[in-house]
Amino acid sequence: AELYKIDAWGAPYFSVNGSGNISVRPFGSESLPHHEIDLVKVLGKAKDDLGLQLPLLVRFPDILKNRLESLQSAFDSAIRSCAYASHYQGVYPVKCNQDRHVVEDIVEFGSTFRFGLEAGSKPELLLAMSCLARAGHPDSFLVCNGYKDEEYVSLALTARTLGLHTVIVLEQEEELETVVTASRKLGIRPVIGFRAKLRTKHSGHFGSTSGEKGKFGLNTLQIISLIKKLKSYEMLDCLQLLHFHIGSQIPTTALLADGVGEAAQIYCELVRLGASMGVIDVGGGLGIDYDGSKLGGSDMSVEYGLKEYASAVVRAVRYACDQKKVKHPIICSESGRALVSHHSVLVFEAISSTASAEPALNSSNLAYLEALPDDSRSDYRNVIAAVVRGDYDSCAFYADELKKRCVEQFKDGTVGLEHLAAVDGLCEIASREIGVSDLITTTYDVNLSIFTSMPDYWAIEQLFPVVPIHRLNEKPTVNGVLSDLTCDSDGKVSKFIGGKESLPLHEMIEPRGGYYLGMFLGGAYQEALGGLHNLFGGPSVIRVSQSDGAHCFAVTSASAGPSSADVLRTMQHEPELMYDALKRRVEDYGGGAAACRQLATAFNNMPYLITTAGSGDGVKWDLNG
Ligand code: PLP
Numbered sequence: 232a233e234l235y236k237i238d239a240w241g242a243p244y245f246s247v248n249g250s251g252n253i254s255v256r257p258f259g260s261e262s263l264p265h266h267e268i269d270l271v272k273v274l275g276k277a278k279d280d281l282g283l284q285l286p287l288l289v290r291f292p293d294i295l296k297n298r299l300e301s302l303q304s305a306f307d308s309a310i311r312s313c314a315y316a317s318h319y320q321g322v323y324p325v326k327c328n329q330d331r332h333v334v335e336d337i338v339e340f341g342s343t344f345r346f347g348l349e350a351g352s353k354p355e356l357l358l359a360m361s362c363l364a365r366a367g368h369p370d371s372f373l374v375c376n377g378y379k380d381e382e383y384v385s386l387a388l389t390a391r392t393l394g395l396h397t398v399i400v401l402e403q404e405e406e407l408e409t410v411v412t413a414s415r416k417l418g419i420r421p422v423i424g425f426r427a428k429l430r431t432k433h434s435g436h437f438g439s440t441s442g443e444k445g446k447f448g449l450n451t452l453q454i455i456s457l458i459k460k461l462k463s464y465e466m467l468d469c470l471q472l473l474h475f476h477i478g479s480q481i482p483t484t485a486l487l488a489d490g491v492g493e494a495a496q497i498y499c500e501l502v503r504l505g506a507s508m509g510v511i512d513v514g515g516g517l518g519i520d521y522d523g524s525k526l527g528g529s530d531m532s533v534e535y536g537l538k539e540y541a542s543a544v545v546r547a548v549r550y551a552c553d554q555k556k557v558k559h560p561i562i563c564s565e566s567g568r569a570l571v572s573h574h575s576v577l578v579f580e581a582i583s584s585t586a587s588a589e590p591a592l593n594s595s596n597l598a599y600l601e602a603l604p605d606d607s608r609s610d611y612r613n614v615i616a617a618v619v620r621g622d623y624d625s626c627a628f629y630a631d632e633l634k635k636r637c638v639e640q641f642k643d644g645t646v647g648l649e650h651l652a653a654v655d656g657l658c659e660i661a662s663r664e665i666g667v668s669d670l671i672t673t674t675y676d677v678n679l680s681i682f683t684s685m686p687d688y689w690a691i692e693q694l695f696p697v698v699p700i701h702r703l704n705e706k707p708t709v710n711g712v713l714s715d716l717t718c719d720s721d722g723k724v725s726k727f728i729g730g731k732e733s734l735p736l737h738e739m740i741e742p743r744g745g746y747y748l749g750m751f752l753g754g755a756y757q758e759a760l761g762g763l764h765n766l767f768g769g770p771s772v773i774r775v776s777q778s779d780g781a782h783c784f785a786v787t788s789a790s791a792g793p794s795s796a797d798v799l800r801t802m803q804h805e806p807e808l809m810y811d812a813l814k815r816r817v818e819d820y821g822g823g824a825a826a827c828r829q830l831a832t833a834f835n836n837m838p839y840l841i842t843t844a845g846s847g848d849g850v851k852w853d854l855n856g
Contacts, residue, residue: 239523251704257293286579286770294574296340305541316559324349327567327755351377388419401425424472431490437478470506476514482527484543495551517569522728568755575754581675581746590656599653680767686760696751711736717765744842768793796834
């Protein structure tokens with residue numbers, strides 16, 4: 232556990248049990264003793280009993296519940312301890328993970344404390360409306376962000392007639408006209424908010440959304456103009472919410488307090504200018520400590536927890552409001568990453584491993600080096616001499632010269648392949664001797680697509696904790712990097728938390744498969760951002776809740792990942808027609824039923840490699856029909 236810093240990033244949900252497997256405590260520190268879920272047992276259930284093929288996404292709704300309750304109680308206690316005179320009422324931004332179960336769970340678990348939803352597009356609004364209509368608290372907010380056309384605005388207005396508390400947040404000044412037009416047409420008065428463009432800016436990747444040049448929000452001139460227009464439309468009373476978002480992963484509470492303080496001053500000014508303000512919405516940004524360092528100096532980590540975050544927000548709002556004698560507003564946050572990141576674990580299998588060849592300076596290699604053309608031969612001797620002297624700079628210099636020269640000579644045809652290989656081997660040995668090259672790394676081929684399941688790693692170099700889920704009581708002996716199934720050189724993971732360029736891994740016992748890894752803290756953004764590169768689709772999914780049974784868990788739902796037919800359909804192919812055409816071809820060429828069955832099975836199975844599990848029994852539709 233120490234090697235992988237599991238206690239640092241995984242607490243209080245993930246740890247290692249006595250069997251050396253990852254164990255999950257879905258209710259964190261409030262979990263009952265002896266109620267830890269062994270992830271390997273969940274994997275066994277999914278693979279062996281349910282026949283699910285990997286990769287497998289394991290969702291823990293109990294973790295979601297615990298995150299939600301922890302966030303609420305962090306704000307409740309900050310509010311109590313500051314004698315703040317209003318309450319916290321959060322919304323979940325569905326863009327973080329629009330999965331039906333995730334959103335439904337959040338609405339259900341959050342209804343007692345009026346937790347709402349945030350939407351940023353029309354389909355997100357539709358799903359938020361239907362989830363809140365079914366199970367939300369009547370006071371829950373439905374915050375409508377994002378670019379809006381009349382259809383979007385009309386939908387948000389209509390939702391008000393269904394008893395849903397939609398707030399249309401203007402991201403741009405022009406949106407006001409759309410809102411006024413739609414509201415007049417429908418005869419429905421809107422509740423309006425707007426997003427303020429703050430000067431406070433955070434410097435990490437996610438901070439580009441903030442500052443004066445940020446993509447969204449109204450600057451001071453636009454805010455004044457909005458107030459004037461609302462007054463002229465006799466709609467200033469409709470303006471009730473101030474929103475801002477300085478970016479995801481806010482690194483420190485100092486920066487957070489700075490931003491919230493600036494926004495709270497704007498809030499007080501809006502009150503002074505006559506708006507019927509009631510809510511300050513501090514956006515997202517509540518971060519996750521992906522590397523467990525608690526340093527807050529990079530996008531990988533934040534230096535605070537839920538309690539410190541809530542306390543900084545409440546204090547900053549209270550300070551400005553007390554200074555200006557403004558009634559304390561309801562505090563809303565749009566925390567997404569912090570709510571859903573922990574709730575799922577992606578389990579995937581390493582299917583083979585290949586160590587980089589160990590170079591050797593044996594007699595035949597030495598003979599090839601001695602047979603190099605004069606200039607290269609003298610470089611090679613200089614490399615050896617520098618290694619013997621322990622002269623780092625000369626060694627690096629001559630090794631570089633030697634390589635460059637020999638590559639040119641190889642291209643000219645004056646040096647053979649064995650000579651070049653001997654040079655490559657010598658340079659590798661030299662760089663290891665002087666400590667500029669890592670130990671040997673082994674490439675673990677994993678039955679996964681980085682583009683589908685870890686898109687932020689590829690797109691923005693976001694690091695997620697990746698850890699073997701078993702054998703954690705054995706010392707790992709190999710430095711591994713991961714290579715995925717796609718035919719793309721970007722489809723690899725060679726950077727790991729803590730700035731490491733390899734991951735300590737165990738030697739594989741089975742020649743093909745049988746070594747399982749988990750990617751943790753990936754519950755936010757990864758599912759919707761993932762693509763279909765090489766037509767690898769999403770993973771199988773299983774939902775697991777804590778229970779009193781023998782294994783302390785119960786599977787509440789399970790589904791196989793998209794089949795090859797499913798992913799083909801997303802590219803407008805028609806698997807049924809494809810199958811029919813191929814079947815006719817089988818018949819024309821005198822093939823039999825076995826070939827047709829093989830085709831049908833291939834359409835029906837997931838695109839991933841079939842190793843020990845998922846033997847293709849889970850046929851979903853009968854292509855023979
Ligand atoms: N609200 C808005 C407007 C956002 O743009 C985002 C995401 O960047 C969020 C909320 C969610 O942020 P986070 O995941 O950091 O909580």
